[in-house]
Amino acid sequence: MNSFPKRRPSPVGTTLAASAVALGALAVANYLMARRAERRHPPQGLFMTVDGVRLHYTDRGDGSPVVLIHGNMVAGDDYTTSGLADMILRQGHRVIIFDRPGFGHSDRPRGRVWTADRQADLLQQALRRLGVARPVVVGHSWGAIVAMSMAVRHEAEIAGVVAVSGYYFWTLRPDVLLVGVGALPLIGDILRYTISPLLNWLLMPAVKRALFSPGAVPARFDARFSTAMAVRPSQIRATSEDGTLMIPGAIALRDGYKNLTLPVVIIAGEGDKIVFKRRAEQLRSAIKHSMLHVIKGAGHMVHYQATRQIAEAVEAMVERSRHQDDTVSTPQLFPQRAT
DSSP: OOOOOOOOOOOOHHHHHHHHHHHHHHHHHHHHHHHHHHHHHHHOSSSETTTTTTEEEEEOOOOHHHHHHSSSSOOHHHHHHHHHHHHHHHHEEEEEOOOOOTTTTTOOOOTTTOHHHHHHHHHHHHHHHOOSSEEEEEEHHHHHHHHHHHHHGGEEEEESSEEESSSOSOOOTTTTHHHHHSSSSHHHHHHHHHHHHHHHHHHHHHHHHHHHTTTOOOHHHHHOOHHHHHHHHHHHHHHHHHHTHHHHHHHHTTTTGGGOOEEEEEEEEEEOSSSSHHHHHHHHHOOTTTTEEEETOOOOOHHHHHHHHHHHHHHHHHHHTTTTOOSSSOOOOSSSOOO
């Protein structure tokens, strides 16, 4: 009887098998961590399904409506953490806050490209369902692009826009290449369920410092912001896709600015490291009835440092919409004060 020597396992095969096991374990761990995060941070508002999208939102107060649209990485509750939502509520307004598709507790169906225009149309449909007429729309960061898209596409249904720390004109953004990997089909899925949550968790302290620089990260943000919610695979997909679509969103809007006649207040942090203030200066030049206010010492998360100023801008717009006239002069929408 012939005997054959036992074949030793291939080092490459062993490495691949071990890698597959490790990635599978990471995927299971990330799935369980995401579910745990959602249990620890349950939805605080209501749900509605619009155009096949299950949207989470809060709707509080009475009076003239104000819609708050959040930026990337965070969810709608960021406006509660900053104190802006409660300040506007105390002014006697109805405040509606959406979790944009894929963020917080809102779904982000596949098979659609979630451009700023598409998100603007979705939120406008939701507002119609809620019976909200001519709101003042406040948008921060990526939410400012959505707010400006709502103004360009649905101007007759909007009373005014407060655009905060927005990216309004396209520029070369090397960071898009980094975030774009997470938006790729298949490869992005594998990364989001395995390595990306861990990397995002490790990078989060530096990201938070960059968002608030040159100021310090507020204690209330550190206490209330949930890194676990932000690094869920589903929200990493939304963050990655929005980052990839940032430049196309700005390009799609650039020709619509000059035709706007509604009032627009533009607010920027002088030390913003994410979106430089010159983007805000460009928007001020492009929109006839607009006003720019630069907050000294503030960074990208300017709604934490200029909460009262933003609330006052909202109140001025509400008053203007109540007493609409036909004058063509630029409205004094923002109180002039030292900052």
